[in-house]
Amino acid sequence: MIDPKTTFDWNHIRAFLTTAEEGSLSAAARQLGQTQPTLGRQVAALEEDLGVMLFERVGRTLELTVAGGELLEHVRAMREAADRVALVASGQNQDVDGRVAITASDVYSVHLLPPILRELRVNAPRLIIDVVASDDVQDLMRREADIAIRHVRPEQPDLIARLVREAKGYFYAATEYLDLRGRPKTVADLKHHDFVGSGDVPRMLEYLKPMGFPIDLDNFRTGSDSGLVAWEMCKQGFGISPMAEDVAEATPGIERILPDLAPIGFPIWLTTHRELHTSRRIRMVFDTLADHLTKD
Incomplete structure (x- = not known):
């Protein structure tokens, strides 16, 4: 058991966090501008302080243990709490300005983003938010988002x-x-039903x-190649379609079929440039986004 009086070096915590998110000591070291041996010693020191193993090596990568x-x-x-406290304490929320482009699928852009954007409008009214409704993974690399x-x-x-949630989908x-x-x-029975295709059938x-x-x-x-169009076809009675649970359950006139059928699991990743650590907005x-998307 960890002694509640134990104090931890934030550098060790940061080393652990960055290694966990980057997946390797070498990538974490590049991210933090440190050498790999230095970072390894910081992670080892945290493990010693806690008395548990946080990582195990699998091939060339590190995987978190249960404790990790x-x-x-x-x-x-x-x-996240420290970041929020810093913003509130310095009154920076109201001062955050500039443009931020968010890219998401057309379905998520329509059904999930609006309430998050309303919160951002209240907390940072000088922000300008662009939504790029697209499934193209290259949007970030082309600096379109x-x-x-x-x-x-x-x-x-x-x-x-950052993996924020393992979401579920049903039919x-x-x-x-x-x-x-x-x-x-x-x-x-599905053999005798119509389906609505979305993307690559x-x-x-x-x-x-x-x-x-x-x-x-x-x-x-x-x-349709558009998930939003395919979902509209489903809503209009053209056939059966898979959909994320949080979107479908908020859609009137829609029923989940075969309730005992196992869900379709899919991850939700939040991705950004390395400017995350230097750009306040x-x-x-x-x-x-992480706060909202982490919630079930």
């Missing part, structure tokens, strides 16, 4: 990514459609086949 994962959650909360909400972690070394259809075509009681079928879905391309009678927007 638990500590990471608390350390992130500490960092400052912060991205994505379902995949970027590989580019110049970007910082839904309009009540109008289900009243007309019947409510499927088993996965086998063959790839979607590859994902659904291991789940036992007895459907093929003929079941996809409508679809990007930091504020990033942390506000």
